[in-house]
Amino acid sequence: MRKSPARKRFAAMLLLVACLRSPSAHGQKPQQKRQVKDSTAHAAPPAASSPARNYALVIGNNNYARVHTLQTPVNDAVAIEAILKNKYGFKTELLRDATRDQILTALVYYRRNLTPDANLLIYYAGHGILDSEAGEAYWVPVDGDKDNNMNWISADDITRAVRAIQAKHVLVISDSCYSGAILTDDGPTRDLGRGIAPQDYIAYLGRLQTLKSRSWMASGSKEPVADNGAPGHSIFAAAVLQGLSEMKENQFAAGDLFYGFVRRKVAGSGPQLPQYGSIRGSGDDLGDFIFSRGGAAAPEAGDVRPVIEIPGPTSDVIVKNAANNRMNIASDDDRNRINDVLHQYELAYNTKNAAALWKIWPGAQIERRQPTESYFKSAQSIRTVLQMGPPEISADNMTAIVRGRNHVSYIPKAGPTPPASDGDITFTLNRDSVGGWVIVNVEVRVN
Numbered sequence: 001m002r003k004s005p006a007r008k009r010f011a012a013m014l015l016l017v018a019c020l021r022s023p024s025a026h027g028q029k030p031q032q033k034r035q036v037k038d039s040t041a042h043a044a045p046p047a048a049s050s051p052a053r054n055y056a057l058v059i060g061n062n063n064y065a066r067v068h069t070l071q072t073p074v075n076d077a078v079a080i081e082a083i084l085k086n087k088y089g090f091k092t093e094l095l096r097d098a099t100r101d102q103i104l105t106a107l108v109y110y111r112r113n114l115t116p117d118a119n120l121l122i123y124y125a126g127h128g129i130l131d132s133e134a135g136e137a138y139w140v141p142v143d144g145d146k147d148n149n150m151n152w153i154s155a156d157d158i159t160r161a162v163r164a165i166q167a168k169h170v171l172v173i174s175d176s177c178y179s180g181a182i183l184t185d186d187g188p189t190r191d192l193g194r195g196i197a198p199q200d201y202i203a204y205l206g207r208l209q210t211l212k213s214r215s216w217m218a219s220g221s222k223e224p225v226a227d228n229g230a231p232g233h234s235i236f237a238a239a240v241l242q243g244l245s246e247m248k249e250n251q252f253a254a255g256d257l258f259y260g261f262v263r264r265k266v267a268g269s270g271p272q273l274p275q276y277g278s279i280r281g282s283g284d285d286l287g288d289f290i291f292s293r294g295g296a297a298a299p300e301a302g303d304v305r306p307v308i309e310i311p312g313p314t315s316d317v318i319v320k321n322a323a324n325n326r327m328n329i330a331s332d333d334d335r336n337r338i339n340d341v342l343h344q345y346e347l348a349y350n351t352k353n354a355a356a357l358w359k360i361w362p363g364a365q366i367e368r369r370q371p372t373e374s375y376f377k378s379a380q381s382i383r384t385v386l387q388m389g390p391p392e393i394s395a396d397n398m399t400a401i402v403r404g405r406n407h408v409s410y411i412p413k414a415g416p417t418p419p420a421s422d423g424d425i426t427f428t429l430n431r432d433s434v435g436g437w438v439i440v441n442v443e444v445r446v447n
Helices: 005-017 073-088 100-113 155-164 198-210 235-246 254-267 315-323 332-350 354-360 366-378
Strands: 054-060 091-096 119-125 128-131 136-139 169-175 213-218 251-253 275-278 290-292 379-388 399-412 421-431 437-446
Touching (some): 054 073, 054 100, 073 091, 100 155, 136 155, 155 169, 198 251, 198 290, 235 254, 251 254, 332 379, 332 421, 332 437, 354 366, 366 379, 379 421
Parallel strands (some): 054 091
Antiparallel strands (some): 128 136, 213 275, 251 290, 399 421
């Protein structure tokens, strides 16, 4: 039992991080858990960063000197680091089999170097331990001992570090047992984007962006969590990776990632119940961490929304079009495939990746390729956001037309920055030999 309000706060924080993996009776094959039994007896700094908005410290611990070896944390960390860096534009630091000194040194680095306009994600996968008599829980670095807390890292240590970091948004994702206890007592304390009309989603993200956040995504509540459960990964890590890969919006809040993918998938696969919310005593103002594919700047209020389909025409319009032998509304399968191509188009512009653009637009003429590649090379940054209507398919199901709006912000490497532009955009796509879709023409009319 906790002895004082302060003790209660810190003990609850500490419970979140502690979790070694031990055998489980759930399922046909026993699963190891990230949990150490109750204790009752008792890196070099990251390299200097180039300018960036989003940073990630990713930690995966497998090989312990005095505690049993784990199977998946390093794999989890490597995969998380790769998707954050390659698809979301994070400046990343990966620590494999990290000691207490390496983890704390990295946290000190971010405290000293991040600016108020930066965002930091901390991902931890590895052992933890719960001291039930003291009401405290800890991350266990690879130089930790299960019976001696000298090298453990308490949740209080982490909370103090998170509170002192200047970044606007800090998100800790912890794949360890008993982790939900660090959150506020009343569960999620922030607005969630589920159920918001598409036209309002970007305003919702803009609101979250303006409010400071110190959030924690936990792989469980106050129970052990699995070390495995998915091919090469823990159940929780697999759910996070799936969500980062499959979220429909190009920009989305961490809370929507959690409720859209992580909680459902994990809770449906085993006994653990992931949690999400504010870190106690951290200075959280109920904002949220915003993920942006391609590393685009997080949206501000009044900005245009990312690619989200506008509701399709009513059935009488479809019947009329069919009667006139015009374009028909795409099937759900074709709609998803076409939207994926448009997501790739948007990402290619935002990452200035000409090779990726020509992969989905293989027949682009030299008159389009040369100026586009010169445009990419001259840009310091490009932000392209599409707002598209539903695809229309020709009677022979071989050609698709998609109309919508295009918002572009372009910052050149040299010279004055032109104002952001808005315009109408029309994509023409053809079905390829394997049933997918490729772009054959793009028409843009700036308003």
